[in-house]
Amino acid sequence: MNIEQKIEAVLFWKGEPVQKKKLADILHISIDEINEGLSKLKESLAGRGIVLQENGDEVTLGTPPELTELFENLQKEELNKDLSKASLETLSIILYKNGATRAEIDYIRGVNSSFTLRALSIRGLVEKVADTKDSRRFIYKPTFDLLSFMGVEKVEDLPNYEDIKNGVETAAKNLEEENKEIEK
Amino acid sequence: MNIEQKIEAVLFWKGEPVQKKKLADILHISIDEINEGLSKLKESLAGRGIVLQENGDEVTLGTPPELTELFENLQKEELNKDLSKASLETLSIILYKNGATRAEIDYIRGVNSSFTLRALSIRGLVEKVADTKDSRRFIYKPTFDLLSFMGVEKVEDLPNYEDIKNGVETAAKNLEEENKEIEK
Amino acid sequence: MDTDIYQIQTEAFKGPFGLLLELVEKKKLFINDVSLACVTEDYLKYVNSLTNLKSEEISSFILVASTLILIKSKSLLPNLDLTTEEKSDISSLEERLRLYELFTRLGVNVKENFGQKIIFAPQERKNNALIFLPDNQISKDSMMTFAQNALGRIPKKVFLPEVEVKKVISIEEMIDKLTDRIQNSMKMNFREFSGHTGGAVTREEKVLVIVGFLAMLELVRNGILNAIQDTNSSDILIEKQEVLTDSV
Numbered sequence: 031m032n033i034e035q036k037i038e039a040v041l042f043w044k045g046e047p048v049q050k051k052k053l054a055d056i057l058h059i060s061i062d063e064i065n066e067g068l069s070k071l072k073e074s075l076a077g078r079g080i081v082l083q084e085n086g087d088e089v090t091l092g093t094p095p096e097l098t099e100l101f102e103n104l105q106k107e108e109l110n111k112d113l114s115k116a117s118l119e120t121l122s123i124i125l126y127k128n129g130a131t132r133a134e135i136d137y138i139r140g141v142n143s144s145f146t147l148r149a150l151s152i153r154g155l156v157e158k159v160a161d162t163k164d165s166r167r168f169i170y171k172p173t174f175d176l177l178s179f180m181g182v183e184k185v186e187d188l189p190n191y192e193d194i195k196n197g198v199e200t201a202a203k204n205l206e207e208e209n210k211e212i213e214k
Numbered sequence: 215m216n217i218e219q220k221i222e223a224v225l226f227w228k229g230e231p232v233q234k235k236k237l238a239d240i241l242h243i244s245i246d247e248i249n250e251g252l253s254k255l256k257e258s259l260a261g262r263g264i265v266l267q268e269n270g271d272e273v274t275l276g277t278p279p280e281l282t283e284l285f286e287n288l289q290k291e292e293l294n295k296d297l298s299k300a301s302l303e304t305l306s307i308i309l310y311k312n313g314a315t316r317a318e319i320d321y322i323r324g325v326n327s328s329f330t331l332r333a334l335s336i337r338g339l340v341e342k343v344a345d346t347k348d349s350r351r352f353i354y355k356p357t358f359d360l361l362s363f364m365g366v367e368k369v370e371d372l373p374n375y376e377d378i379k380n381g382v383e384t385a386a387k388n389l390e391e392e393n394k395e396i397e398k
Numbered sequence: 399m400d401t402d403i404y405q406i407q408t409e410a411f412k413g414p415f416g417l418l419l420e421l422v423e424k425k426k427l428f429i430n431d432v433s434l435a436c437v438t439e440d441y442l443k444y445v446n447s448l449t450n451l452k453s454e455e456i457s458s459f460i461l462v463a464s465t466l467i468l469i470k471s472k473s474l475l476p477n478l479d480l481t482t483e484e485k486s487d488i489s490s491l492e493e494r495l496r497l498y499e500l501f502t503r504l505g506v507n508v509k510e511n512f513g514q515k516i517i518f519a520p521q522e523r524k525n526n527a528l529i530f531l532p533d534n535q536i537s538k539d540s541m542m543t544f545a546q547n548a549l550g551r552i553p554k555k556v557f558l559p560e561v562e563v564k565k566v567i568s569i570e571e572m573i574d575k576l577t578d579r580i581q582n583s584m585k586m587n588f589r590e591f592s593g594h595t596g597g598a599v600t601r602e603e604k605v606l607v608i609v610g611f612l613a614m615l616e617l618v619r620n621g622i623l624n625a626i627q628d629t630n631s632s633d634i635l636i637e638k639q640e641v642l643t644d645s646v
Binding site: 229230265267274275276277278279280282285286289293295297299300302303305306307309310321322323324325326328332358361362363364365366367372373374 | 412413414415416458462494497498501502504505507508509511512513514515516517518519520521522523553
């Protein structure tokens with residue numbers, strides 16, 4: 031795999047502007063090689079659906095300017111779409127647990143929730159914060175906007191809070207033990 | 215801008231699996247045109263830093279499997295690569311049959327698989343969907359994550375997939391008759 | 399008569415088919431009624447030694463064992479009439495074992511490739527625009543209902559699915575019937591009785607072999623029935639309802 035391809039892969043994966051120096055670090059090559067690779071990449075992207083954007087010493091991949099309107103409409107449509115049952119269910123668990131890890135949500139729902147959580151984050155209903163107990167883990171918390179939209183000051187004001195919270199916590203606790211058992 | 219380029223742009227912008235039908239809606243063209251565009255896109259992506267993955271009626275873009283080490287280091291989350299014997303058997307059936315009902319899996323394994331299937335669903339390796347042929351039935355199918363962990367763009371690229379296809383199909387036919395009896 | 403006792407491997411759990419396949423392959427045989435008859439004794443010995451396994455797992459071994467006894471009985475007493483159901487049990491076992499063998503073989507690919515080469519999805523796109531877009535479906539009451547439903551769907555650990563229990567219990571019936579029929583066949587006169595499994599063995603000896611197998615199976619079955627009554631040993635997961643929950 032040549033440098034040009036590697037650069038494309040990294041920029042695609044990152045999905046945000048990357049410094050050329052950073053690219054050189056990631057690929058363990060020199061800035062000159064990066065520059066060369068970038069100009070080749072620019073050539074091969076001609077006539078493709080992805081464009082290379084350069085801004086000072088940062089580069090990123092983006093969509094062609096001709097399609098700006100298409101994506102603006104798409105964005106609007108996506109944001110205004112009704113939430114799916116999966117999303118609502120996930121949201122309810124995050125609310126009643128007052129912050130939950132993805133593993134806990136997955137366990138309670140019995141399915142993987144990554145796409146659902148993404149959808150909820152984009153709409154500002156939940157936020158992803160690093161776990162204070164374990165910095166490699168993330169916790170999904172309800173946003174203040176969500177609570178005020180629901181007309182509650184704090185999660186404890188939710189109906190039947192104590193009961194459901196206990197149920198959710200017990201389920202979350204069973205998670206680790208059971209997973210160990212399954213993958214024995 | 216041709217269809218192939220537009221498809222690439224939309225898939226890049228989305229950054230997650232998109233149904234072919236959805237692509238057709240977005241671009242106001244037919245599914246046939248989408249399929250044609252996708253196969254052209256696949257060709258143009260040969261030798262590039264991005265791969266096109268297909269799973270049933272969905273498609274998405276990903277990084278090349280050759281760069282596994284690079285991205286494994288870049289991404290901080292630790293990947294679970296362990297598979298129990300039960301998981302292995304179950305995944306083999308779901309992958310090589312490209313989707314199977316729980317009854318079929320239990321029949322082939324000779325044991326109850328609900329525990330394993332739940333664990334695999336939570337890990338996001340399999341997904342339970344309504345059977346398109348019979349909406350009362352559910353099928354466990356491979357997810358993009360599973361294909362990604364196997365390093366393939368589509369199930370057909372799995373090793374021995376073609377060699378074995380006939381054997382599976384004959385067996386599957388017998389199986390179906392047997393299943394009718396089991397479910398009685 | 400097969401005398402080499404199958405060595406029990408405790409380090410990894412083998413399912414009922416995994417064990418059977420291993421026994422057949424150890425003898426370098428193809429999967430058919432002859433090879434299955436050959437490994438019946440080893441299989442029964444192994445199953446009889448499975449005392450510390452979960453009841454559900456044992457029950458699936460018993461179902462296979464009872465079919466093996468049918469196959470063995472038929473091979474020793476060729477004029478034993480099998481019912482349609484018994485015949486279909488036998489052909490189904492062969493078929494399932496072939497399928498199991500196929501997918502186990504393919505599973506080697508899965509084992510070898512899983513996580514070796516990985517295709518990565520792009521990282522989550524950062525959304526800098528601070529937006530808040532709620533949905534009218536979100537309310538205090540709806541959130542309560544969704545949470546309650548999600549909790550209600552977590553599978554409870556319960557004992558054997560009813561079907562399996564019924565099947566295990568019906569083994570008793572099967573054993574009784576088969577014993578009856580074998581004893582009846584002893585009383586009858588057959589010309590072609592010298593079976594293909596060994597010339598010097600007398601008919602009485604063959605019958606003794608089968609009755610011995612049946613007795614072994616009965617022992618294991620009793621263990622299972624005790625386990626069924628002991629609800630504390632419950633260890634199986636049943637899905638409460640089949641619902642689609644992840645259509646995002």
